[in-house]
Amino acid sequence: MxxxxxxxxxxxxxxxxxxxxxxxxxxxxxxxxxxxxxxxxxxxxxxxxxxxxxxxxxxxxxxxxxxxxxxxxxxxxxxxxxxxxxxxxxxxxxxxxxxxxxxxxxxxxxxxxxxxxxxxxxxxxxxxxxxxxxxFVPPQIFTLDLDLLFINNNNLVPQKIPDTLGKTPALYLVLANNKFIGGIPKSIGSAKDTLLEVLFLNNQLTGCLPYEIGYLKKTTVFDVGSNRLMGPIPHSFQCLEKMEQLNLAHNRFSGVVPEAVCCLPHLSNFTLSYNYFTQVGKKCRELIKEGKLHVKMNCILDLPDQRSPAECAKFFSVPHKCPDEKSLTYVPCSKGIYGNELESSDMQLTTLTPELAPAHSPLGRSYGALAPH
Missing domain, CATH: 3.80.10.10 (Ribonuclease Inhibitor)
Known part of the structure; x- marks a missing residue:
């Protein structure tokens, strides 16, 4: 046969x-x-x-x-x-x-x-x-029992990411370079036990980041670069204790870069370039010196390679508010305390010995999907 x-x-x-x-x-x-x-x-x-x-x-x-x-x-x-x-x-x-x-x-x-x-x-x-x-991408695609789902770089019509996103058991998820619109569904937090790498970059996403992203306790790569997202970085991001590569570049984010996010133990590439952030603290400045945090073309007055004062003033002359601003201060790994940023000592982190440290490569597995071959 x-x-x-x-x-x-x-x-x-x-x-x-x-x-x-x-x-x-x-x-x-x-x-x-x-x-x-x-x-x-x-x-x-x-x-x-x-x-x-x-x-x-x-x-x-x-x-x-x-x-x-x-x-x-x-x-x-x-x-x-x-x-x-x-x-x-x-x-x-x-x-x-x-x-x-x-x-x-x-x-x-x-x-x-x-x-x-x-x-x-x-x-x-x-x-x-x-x-x-x-x-359209059918909502049911995220309910399949997949370990890997790559659907980037197709000719899909503009559509919202289905709420079923949170039901995906996928370890690696790439939705990049399509025409997804709207916000990232809050349901994404339900993928906390499986999702390792997720790429949303280069779509047409708008709105603010939901605090539920902070539940992704196993995620090592999270990329929403080159969209139209806005608002501050949710305080819940300090709960992303496995995060290695975090890309928010080329959006409309603003506000203070949370110090506790810069304290994440495995963070090796934190990219915030081409946004409208206004302030970074001591720990974040250390990451800048180490080449791990990139803040080019923001509105941080005392740092080089920033936007012009006129460009920043124009951006802030228009209100940029999130629908549920209180939720952006919620820190799920601190037992529901609002407005309290965890210090690195509060997260009970230990210094990793070589045998305990996760294997690290310059690019996560999902980034390989951005090339055709």
Missing amino acids: AFKVIQSFKLKIEGDPTGIKETWNGPNVCNYTGFTCGTVPVFNQKTVAGANFNNRNLSGTHLTINEILVGLEDIVFFHANSNNFKGTIPVEASKLKYFFELDLSNNQLSGPFPNQVLAAKKLLFLDLRFNKFEG
Whole structure:
């Protein structure tokens, strides 16, 4: 069965710059480059369990994933980053019994957002970035039991991020470079037990940051750069004890940068450039000297490379108020005390020994999704 499916697929490939299909000869498909075989649990027999066409740049006038994906009935993973597949995801993919990973990033897929993936209940890994999908993202996408969801860089219509965001069990979530509008849903705090990295950058988000972001006790990367967000940094951000990379640059944030946020123990890159902040304290200034805090083009009078007084005056001549300003002083990790910023000693932080320190890389895993390859 797999032999016939692969040979039929081979005929549709017109461009094959790496010559992968030249290895697809003979009856033993387990020896074909790009295919992985495994044992079917129920029948204890070998079958094609995976396809990896990453960076092969395959092309063809009628090259789709339909026949190859659906035809390999026991497939576990299908990785096809950086090719020229057209069409969309077949509805029949939801019927695959062992299907856990689908990577179709950086292809020519188009049409409405593929709602058919909602029926693929066993998927753990869904990467649809850098395609031409249009329309709305269904709220149910955030209820799938995924570890990873990348849908950045598509042609989605302007829409609010669904409130179901907080139901996502995803560890890595990238919604960047689309046209999401409105605010970040307060429900995001409900993802506190799973969410490690989340990228909202380069959308059209507005409003103030909800204090519920402070519940994200496991999150190491949080990026809302290049949006239209405003208001102060919620005091709840001092509860983000695992945070390593925090990017709020290129927005309309203002006010005082909370000292307690600058005391977060793992913070290695805190970017506030191109906003309207007016004041930074002692600890934050230490981070500036260490190159961990970036405040270029704000309204901090005694620091270099700031906006002009006229530009700052113009911004502050118009009120910039948040709907629920009291909530922005709420610190959930201080047992509900309003207006009290925790000092670093109050957070019961210890000096990390090398074996306890988290592995750190210059860029989180999610940032890799911002490049097509």
